[in-house]
Amino acid sequence: MTMESALDTAREQLQRAVDLLGLSENDWQTLSTPRRILEVAVPLRRDNGDVEMYKGFRVQYSTTRGPSKGGVRFHPSIDMDETVALAMLMTWKCALTNLPYGGAKGGIAVDPKDLSERENERLTRRYTSEILPIIGPERDIPAPDVGTDERNMAWMMDTYSVNAGYSVPGVVTGKPIVLGGSLGRTSATGDGVVISSVEALKARGINPAGATVAVQGFGKVGYWTAIGLENLGLKVVAVSDVNGAVTGFSSVADLWKYFTDHGNLNMPGTDAMTQEELLHLEVDVLIPAALSDAITEKTAVGIKAKIVVEGANAPTTPAGDRILIDKGILTVPDILANSGGVIVSYFEWVQDKQNYFWSAEEVKSNLNEIMMRSFKEVENTATTKKVSWREAAHMIGVGRVAEAHKLRGLYP
Numbered sequence: 001m002t003m004e005s006a007l008d009t010a011r012e013q014l015q016r017a018v019d020l021l022g023l024s025e026n027d028w029q030t031l032s033t034p035r036r037i038l039e040v041a042v043p044l045r046r047d048n049g050d051v052e053m054y055k056g057f058r059v060q061y062s063t064t065r066g067p068s069k070g071g072v073r074f075h076p077s078i079d080m081d082e083t084v085a086l087a088m089l090m091t092w093k094c095a096l097t098n099l100p101y102g103g104a105k106g107g108i109a110v111d112p113k114d115l116s117e118r119e120n121e122r123l124t125r126r127y128t129s130e131i132l133p134i135i136g137p138e139r140d141i142p143a144p145d146v147g148t149d150e151r152n153m154a155w156m157m158d159t160y161s162v163n164a165g166y167s168v169p170g171v172v173t174g175k176p177i178v179l180g181g182s183l184g185r186t187s188a189t190g191d192g193v194v195i196s197s198v199e200a201l202k203a204r205g206i207n208p209a210g211a212t213v214a215v216q217g218f219g220k221v222g223y224w225t226a227i228g229l230e231n232l233g234l235k236v237v238a239v240s241d242v243n244g245a246v247t248g249f250s251s252v253a254d255l256w257k258y259f260t261d262h263g264n265l266n267m268p269g270t271d272a273m274t275q276e277e278l279l280h281l282e283v284d285v286l287i288p289a290a291l292s293d294a295i296t297e298k299t300a301v302g303i304k305a306k307i308v309v310e311g312a313n314a315p316t317t318p319a320g321d322r323i324l325i326d327k328g329i330l331t332v333p334d335i336l337a338n339s340g341g342v343i344v345s346y347f348e349w350v351q352d353k354q355n356y357f358w359s360a361e362e363v364k365s366n367l368n369e370i371m372m373r374s375f376k377e378v379e380n381t382a383t384t385k386k387v388s389w390r391e392a393a394h395m396i397g398v399g400r401v402a403e404a405h406k407l408r409g410l411y412p
């Protein structure tokens with residue numbers, strides 16, 4: 001069995017949407033080609049004086065519907081192909097949610113856990129200065145992704161601003177509030193996964209109150225998802241981090257406190273389990289909210305959840321997806337389920353442009369409106385076209401980008 005790469009998967013999903021939409025070979029050529037790819041060398045002076053070179057990437061997959069938009073990932077395994085795949089997903093995600101953006105992604109092949117705070121800052125600043133010519137509030141707006149957070153965004157905003165000679169908060173989103181960040185951005189991806197989970201349960205006729213959930217991942221997405229679902233009265237029975245999974249905790253809030261104090265999930269009174277055991281729990285909702293390739297040909301077979309809600313980007317391979325479909329499991333795809341992050345990023349960018357900041361309630365209710373609209377569009381398309389929710393989501397996203405291409409025409 002050969003593992004499909006993230007790029008193969010993304011291209012396969014695009015091909016399927018192109019076929020379902022009846023688009024032409026010309027459309028396929030336009031839609032399957034990333035617009036701008038930049039690979040940079042990022043030298044880092046370590047605290048001990050040594051110099052190390054890292055590879056940095058920024059891919060602007062599409063700018064057809066607006067400036068490109070997407071996160072910056074710090075992870076040892078990131079490469080150009082994966083960055084292209086993730087930038088492609090951002091393109092369909094922004095189109096599906098009808099944000100006025102294209103799609104982008106960037107990253108550095110580094111494990112941030114190996115960096116001191118100062119090293120992380122130097123690396124982030126140098127990466128920013130290397131990609132400086134192609135980013136900007138009207139061109140391409142980075143944001144946090146796996147391995148980066150609001151600190152990295154503050155350094156990116158500062159590096160860009162120092163070079164511009166004035167403060168440019170709108171160059172990145174996911175910034176600290178005092179630097180022009182938006183209320184509600186930190187929890188936004190998780191909040192969107194919560195909305196998706198509750199709506200998917202209702203769509204399947206299951207009462208969300210008391211429904212059981214397993215969450216793979218306890219980071220920026222997993223934590224906010226788990227606590228959000230618990231606060232709504234759902235029962236989160238298991239969560240995991242990179243080191244393994246745990247069950248038998250009294251509440252997500254207690255576990256989080258232990259996790260932040262001790263840096264691990266081995267809270268006394270809980271039971272450890274493997275990642276695979278978590279994936280195979282008999283729950284109503286399974287939420288992969290860690291990295292890609294969690295649900296594969298191998299792991300999908302044992303999944304007993306009724307619904308899978310994809311908090312992570314590309315957690316399911318095409319072979320895994322086919323198995324879930326055959327088992328009658330409803331999958332809410334990544335580009336819908338985790339779109340809350342980029343939706344509130346959009347709100348942040350709008351607020352920065354206007355220098356006028358919204359209340360938490362305003363952010364929440366606007367996020368809810370866009371999530372619900374997108375959710376209903378996907379559900380209706382899946383029903384009327386008799387396709388999976390993933391196919392429906394891609395049809396809507398890809399269809400909007402294709403239409404914008406046609407209307408803009410080809411220059412010259």
Ligand code: GLU
Pocket residue numbers: 069070071072141142143144145146173313338339341342343345
């Ligand atoms: N990294 C997030 C995603 O994959 C957010 C991107 C953004 O806010 O621009 O959707």
